[in-house]
Amino acid sequence: MQIFHDVAELLFPQRCLGCGALGQELCPTCGASWTLRRYVTGKDDLIVHSAIAYSPIAGRIVLASKENGIRSADALILDALSYSLCSFSSQVSEGISLIPIPSRSHSTRRRGRDFLREITAELGHRENLVLKNILFHTRGIKDQSTLGARSRFENLHCALSAANVVGRGRRVVLVDDLVTTGATLREAARALRCAGFEVAGAITACVALPLR
């Protein structure tokens, strides 16, 4: 699938990922909405470090990566995650593993890839950290985008499990593209702790402020 995207990017002139204007990958206006800053949310049991305040423009950039596989959008998400990981700099050690939140299987089929897994693998390569794909869904869940906080909690309650692999007890950091209510990350942390992992925290590219 990626080859089609690469050819498309060669054939069609560069457009802004945020607004579609011809010219740069990010026009000055959209670039101002994709400014890397340090955001820390969550509670004591799960602190979340993020780099970009979610906005309609940020949403279009995330979708360009997630749904359309546009490499330049992937690179922006990767940079944002790297920045978020830097917030952990005092805690991150060589022994830490990155754990991407799994996509629903039909989303992966539709997109032709597990976008977050790919980007987390790149991040691991860049930061010399191990990637573990050990989280999986134990049942079907609904699309969360239109659900409120309470519905998200019910939708996700015990919906994830962690594979029992070598390395139990090692410290892990969760990775996701966006934190909205924190329900997905908390469910992932619960599943990992049940399997004996120590969850040091989570990183996301974007954060929807204030958390719902």
Ligand SMILES: [Zn+2]
């Ligand atoms: Zn723009």
